[in-house]
Every structure is written in structure tokens, then in C-alpha cells.
Amino acid sequence: MLAPQDFQTFVFLDLESTGLPPDRPRIAELCLFAVHRRSLLQQPPLDAAGPPRLPRILDQLTLCVDPLQPFTPGAADITGLSRQGLEENGKQGLDQAVARALEGFLARQATPLCLVAHNGFAYDFPLLRTELARVGAELPPGSGCLDTLRAMKELGLGGPGGYGLGALFRGLFGKDPDKAHSAEGDVRTLLALFLAKAPQLMGWAARKARAWEDLPPMYPPSAQ
Numbered sequence: 001m002l003a004p005q006d007f008q009t010f011v012f013l014d015l016e017s018t019g020l021p022p023d024r025p026r027i028a029e030l031c032l033f034a035v036h037r038r039s040l041l042q043q044p045p046l047d048a049a050g051p052p053r054l055p056r057i058l059d060q061l062t063l064c065v066d067p068l069q070p071f072t073p074g075a076a077d078i079t080g081l082s083r084q085g086l087e088e089n090g091k092q093g094l095d096q097a098v099a100r101a102l103e104g105f106l107a108r109q110a111t112p113l114c115l116v117a118h119n120g121f122a123y124d125f126p127l128l129r130t131e132l133a134r135v136g137a138e139l140p141p142g143s144g145c146l147d148t149l150r151a152m153k154e155l156g157l158g159g160p161g162g163y164g165l166g167a168l169f170r171g172l173f174g175k176d177p178d179k180a181h182s183a184e185g186d187v188r189t190l191l192a193l194f195l196a197k198a199p200q201l202m203g204w205a206a207r208k209a210r211a212w213e214d215l216p217p218m219y220p221p222s223a224q
């Protein structure tokens with residue numbers, strides 16, 4: 001459990017991978033946008049015609065990595081990624097260099113920080129834990145984790161199509177999100193949703209964010 005707190009930075013995260021939890025997926029792409037709370041709350045009024053403009057001041061990190069195992073057909077289909085394509089583009093696995101890049105990126109942000117992912121409790125946070133444990137890396141102690149799927153459900157903020165990322169976006173803004181199932185596209189969608197409900201979601205985070213170190217890995221890191 002984390003003590004209630006006002007997070008200074010929200011780090012929006014999305015992972016693309018080789019499949020779903022029963023397939024013991026490996027990460028193939030990660031994207032993080034780090035935004036200070038000030039930039040989340042000081043938004044121009046929502047434009048009725050569509051999603052909000054994203055904040056001008058944000059840091060972003062997007063990386064593709066060789067997952068070292070094949071994609072399931074479903075994952076290959078929705079992401080447009082393949083092991084062969086990543087190999088042919090000279091990508092390395094999620095190694096020490098990636099862990100250092102991630103650590104350096106997060107170390108630059110004002111603390112305390114809160115990671116944000118849609119369905120993050122069941123998918124992104126546990127999978128990232130597994131992959132970082134594999135290379136002996138960790139995130140900053142005391143980092144919070146906010147799952148916007150859980151939070152939107154508990155806050156009763158769903159749309160007619162339910163609580164999926166795309167359905168929430170369509171319900172709020174009346175159009176399909178761009179570049180679904182690319183890590184950066186999904187982070188942009190997530191950030192747009194967050195901006196539309198920022199006070200409620202930041203309140204939920206202050207009370208109910210879980211500690212990174214309390215979230216279990218998706219599967220033991222030694223398993224392939």
C-alpha cells in the first residue's frame with residue numbers, strides 16, 4: 001500500500017508484446033510519456049469537435065526491442081510487428097541498455113511519480129516487472145501505479161461501448177483513436193482520456209495507486 005499522496009509526474013505507459021498473459025509474452029515495443037501534474041491540470045477547455053490537445057511540455061521515450069520469441073498470430077496482426085522485422089532492423093533484446101535508458105528517463109522526472117497504463121494492473125505493470133527482473137533492473141522505489149481501466153470503472157466513467165481504451169475514446173470524442181496497438185498511439189489515446197478526466201483520475205491515484213514493488217511479475221523471469 002502507498003500512503004495517499006499528490007504525485008508530481010504521471011508517466012503514461014503502453015507496451016506492445018508477442019501475446020497475452022497465458023502465452024508468457026515478451027515486450028517488443030514500449031512507449032512512455034512523462035507529464036508534470038501542472039501540465040495535466042492547466043488545459044485549455046475541451047474542444048467539442050474532438051480530443052484535447054496534448055500538453056506541449058512532455059518527455060517521451062519510445063523503443064522497439066527484439067522479443068526473442070515469435071508473436072502469436074493475433075499479436076502480429078494487431079501490432080503489425082514481427083520478430084523477423086525487428087531482427088532485420090537490427091534491434092537488440094530488452095537488455096541493460098534499455099533498462100539504463102528507462103532508469104535515466106524516469107530519474108529526470110519530478111517525484112513522486114505515478115505510472116499510468118490502461119489495464120496496467122493485469123498487463124503492462126506485471127509484464128514490465130518480469131522483463132526488468134530478467135535484467136536485474138527496477139523502477140524507482142515508491143513509484144505509484146494507476147490502472148485507468150480499474151479507475152474509470154470505479155469512478156463510473158465508462159461510455160456506451162464499455163471500458164476498453166478505444167471504446168472510452170470513441171465515447172468521449174466521437175471518433176476512433178489513431179494508431180491503435182502501436183505503443184505511442186496507445187499512449188496518446190491514454191493521455192487524451194486522462195486529460196478529459198484529470199481531476200477525478202488524479203484524485204483516484206492519490207488514494208488508490210498501488211506501489212510498483214507490490215505488483216507481482218506476470219510470470220517468473222527465468223521462464224522463456
Ligand code: DCM
Pocket residue numbers: 014015016017018019020072074075078079180181182186
Ligand atoms: N494482445 C494480443 N491480443 C489482443 C490484444 C492484445 O495478443 N487481442 C497483446 C499484444 C499487444 C499487447 O497485448 O501488443 C498490448 O495490447 P494493446 O496493443 O492493446 O496495448
Ligand code: MG
Pocket residue numbers: 014015016180181182183186
Ligand atoms: Mg498498446
